[in-house]
Amino acid sequence: MSHKKIRIAIAGSTGFVGLDLVYLLTKHPDVKIIYLCAQKGINKKIQFFDKRIKKNLPRITNLKKIDYELIDVLFLSLPNGEAQKIIKKNINFTHVKFIDLSADFRLTDPKTYKYWYNKKHNATKLIKDSLYSVSEFTKKIIKKYRIIGNPGCYPTSIQLPLIPLLEKKIIRFNNIIIDSKSGYSGAGKNFKKKFKHKNLLNSVYAYATQKHRHTAEIDQQFKKITKNKINYTFNPHLLPTFRGILSSIYVETKNNKKPKEIVNYLIKYHNSNIFVKVLPLNTEIGTGNVIGTNNCEISICETGQKNKLVIFSAIDNLIKGAAGQAIQNLNLSYDLKENRGLK
Numbered sequence: 001m002s003h004k005k006i007r008i009a010i011a012g013s014t015g016f017v018g019l020d021l022v023y024l025l026t027k028h029p030d031v032k033i034i035y036l037c038a039q040k041g042i043n044k045k046i047q048f049f050d051k052r053i054k055k056n057l058p059r060i061t062n063l064k065k066i067d068y069e070l071i072d073v074l075f076l077s078l079p080n081g082e083a084q085k086i087i088k089k090n091i092n093f094t095h096v097k098f099i100d101l102s103a104d105f106r107l108t109d110p111k112t113y114k115y116w117y118n119k120k121h122n123a124t125k126l127i128k129d130s131l132y133s134v135s136e137f138t139k140k141i142i143k144k145y146r147i148i149g150n151p152g153c154y155p156t157s158i159q160l161p162l163i164p165l166l167e168k169k170i171i172r173f174n175n176i177i178i179d180s181k182s183g184y185s186g187a188g189k190n191f192k193k194k195f196k197h198k199n200l201l202n203s204v205y206a207y208a209t210q211k212h213r214h215t216a217e218i219d220q221q222f223k224k225i226t227k228n229k230i231n232y233t234f235n236p237h238l239l240p241t242f243r244g245i246l247s248s249i250y251v252e253t254k255n256n257k258k259p260k261e262i263v264n265y266l267i268k269y270h271n272s273n274i275f276v277k278v279l280p281l282n283t284e285i286g287t288g289n290v291i292g293t294n295n296c297e298i299s300i301c302e303t304g305q306k307n308k309l310v311i312f313s314a315i316d317n318l319i320k321g322a323a324g325q326a327i328q329n330l331n332l333s334y335d336l337k338e339n340r341g342l343k
Contacts, residue, residue, distance in 0.1 A: 028341025105149030153321025244287030294324035
């Protein structure tokens with residue numbers, strides 16, 4: 001690639017994810033931020049919303065002010081249903097790539113999207129031209145796509161350890177239990193309106209026990225890998241902490257596979273994935289090491305029961321679960337080192 005910088009616009013730049021995106025991109029040596037867009041705070045400096053950002057950047061503007069001839073990439077950190085409209089309207093600017101951090105281009109079936117998100121998908125013809133991209137699994141093909149669907153935070157933490165094991169048929173396809181806990185930033189800026197639970201910031205809260213939207217995404221990717229129905233239970237919780245996800249995944253191994261063999265297989269699988277750290281067998285784990293990074297730490301632990309293991313997976317929901325992975329996808333799209341701007 002030449003030394004010409006990638007020209008960036010960010011829609012939804014003042015949300016939790018948007019601000020992390022801006023902050024990280026100010027440290028990226030190969031990009032130049034041309035537009036910061038939001039619905040509120042027009043003409044304000046981004047530092048009004050986030051004091052971490054030191055770089056002198058364009059003031060907040062309305063999305064409608066973007067001149068698409070002046071940008072190469074539009075990041076969209078918007079409510080579900082909005083990105084599809086914007087991309088559909090501007091898809092004819094053929095030099096522009098779109099990296100969507102909502103759910104609009106995560107699901108390949110518009111009917112599934114409508115069922116889970118209670119919205120009709122209005123850019124169905126573009127779905128086939130988009131790529132759902134957990135970066136570690138799409139490195140060889142991502143450059144072919146202009147529309148990148150960035151995964152959800154819970155599914156990222158779940159797929160990085162599980163997809164390799166399901167693909168290799170090392171674990172059984174039934175009775176998988178996924179217990180995930182996230183900082184409240186995962187619910188967005190309006191989390192207090194979304195969750196009316198008493199003492200939300202001082203307690204652990206289980207929610208969406210029967211129908212969490214990310215289940216559709218997990219189902220889709222599991223089936224793509226295995227061609228079979230995977231029987232699993234997924235339940236999310238909110239923690240009284242701002243960021244971080246810890247997923248505890250209970251599985252049963254096949255063919256009396258020894259836990260150490262499974263650890264070694266995962267280490268080998270993720271050997272070239274610089275952001276995935278597979279820890280030694282039975283390592284205690286938390287979110288502390290991954291906060292503020294694009295890393296995913298994975299630990300496989302014995303349970304005391306034969307052939308039953310618990311896999312722990314820790315990420316920062318706002319970075320590896322959103323903004324950082326979006327930048328990782330940007331880097332892969334432009335043949336840059338994966339960790340550019342993410343070291």
